[in-house]
Amino acid sequence: MPKVKYYFDPDSVSYEEIRTSRWIRLTKGLAFVATAALFGLIFYLLSSSVIQTPEEIALRRELRFVKTQYGVLNEKMTQVEAVLSDLEERDNNVYRTYFEVSPIPDDVRKGGFGGVNRYAPLAGFDNSQLVESTARRLDAISKQMIIQSKSLDEIVSLAKNKEKMLASLPAIQPIAKRDLIRISSGFGMRFHPILKIMKMHTGIDFSARRGAPIYATGDGVVAHAKRSPSYGNEVFIKHGFGYQTRYAHMWKYTVHKGQKIKRGDRIGYVGNTGMSTGPHLHYEVIKNGKPVDPIYFFYKDTGPEAYKKLYQQARENNQSLD
Ligand SMILES: [Zn+2]
Structure with missing residues (x-):
């Protein structure tokens, strides 16, 4: 049952019943719903974009x-x-x-x-x-x-x-500079002093007094240290990387086969053994089985000037002693 509302009428000095039409009541009802919806929307918008929960604020800061x-x-x-x-x-x-x-x-x-x-x-x-x-x-x-x-x-x-x-690699002279008298023969075709024929000289002859020390020109292992008819007392060193060196006509050697050698180690003394006509060291450098000119292997202890002098001596002197 609808509620009945009254108002006080001063003219009649009595309470009269308020009669509202259905239309007015419907309009009022709609206005109420619309206002409520509007407030709801505003509240939603505010809460979702401006008002943030502490968790959301923390997450955003972390991001x-x-x-x-x-x-x-x-x-x-x-x-x-x-x-x-x-x-x-x-x-x-x-x-x-x-x-x-x-x-x-x-x-x-x-x-x-x-x-x-x-x-x-x-x-x-x-x-x-x-x-x-x-x-x-x-x-x-x-x-x-x-x-x-x-x-x-x-x-x-x-x-x-x-x-x-x-x-x-062989890189020094086998005879110390102070002991070297001269290079008596270089690498190349030479007249052999004993055989009396032109013959390939496969090394360099270092003239020095008998007993002058002979040094290994690179690290390696002694392949042999022995006496042979032509080379006399000789030492043969294997250096690896395809290189070998021969030291011949020694007075005596001080190393043995299989001995490990460091560059500069004394391996024997200058002499005149084998097919030789005077005290000297016959020195060979062999690369991949073939003798090469040892003159190119003194770079370690020979400056450009000394090298030039050595080179000229080796080229000009052909008084081979073996
Ligand atoms: Zn020689």
């Missing part, structure tokens, strides 16, 4: 922080990439070139990863692109680092080998 961190990370990666690129350049153009190994091509150094898309789990989020590109860059840097590290390992082993090679 900003993470984005900043990614920015810093990317800047650092740019620096690392620059350093790495410089290192790769030097590796290819200096280290690998020096040790005679081919440079590592760019597509090997910077090639991507084949097979399945390893970045698929990173897709589909708000900041997927940032995270994925960062992951890609980091992966590329890691791969470049591994390749560079392996390359340097290779260079280190080559350098060690090179060091051994440099120590092994």
Whole structure:
């Protein structure tokens, strides 16, 4: 039953019933619903965009922080990439070139990863692109680092080998300068003093007094130390890397077969044994089984001027003593 409302009428001094039409009541009802809906909407809009829960505020702050961190990370990666690129350049153009190994091509150094898309789990989020590109860059840097590290390992082993090679090659004179009277014969065709024929002289003759010490010209192992009819007392050293040296007509030798030798070790004394016409050392350098001119193997203790003098002596003097 609808409520009945009254009002006080001063004219009749009595309470009269308020009669409202259906139309007015409907209008009032609609206005109430519309106002309520409007307030509801305003409240919703305010609460969703301006008023944030403490959790939302914290999350947003964290997101900003993470984005900043990614920015810093990317800047650092740019620096690392620059350093790495410089290192790769030097590796290819200096280290690998020096040790005679081919440079590592760019597509090997910077090639991507084949097979399945390893970045698929990173897709589909708000900041997927940032995270994925960062992951890609980091992966590329890691791969470049591994390749560079392996390359340097290779260079280190080559350098060690090179060091051994440099120590092994014949590189000094077998007779000390103070003991050397002169080079009496160089490498080439010579008149043999005993056989009396033109004959290839496969070494250099160093004239020195009997008993002057003879030194090994590079690291190696004594292949033999023995007496032979032509070379007299001789020492033969294997240096490795295709090199051997012979020291002949010795008064006596002080090493034995199989003995390890360092450059500069004394191996015997100058003499006049075998087919020889005076005290001297016949010295040979043999490369891959063939005698080569020893004049090219004194670079370690001979400056340009001294070398020139030595070279002229070896070319001009052909008074072979063996
Ligand atoms: Zn000789």
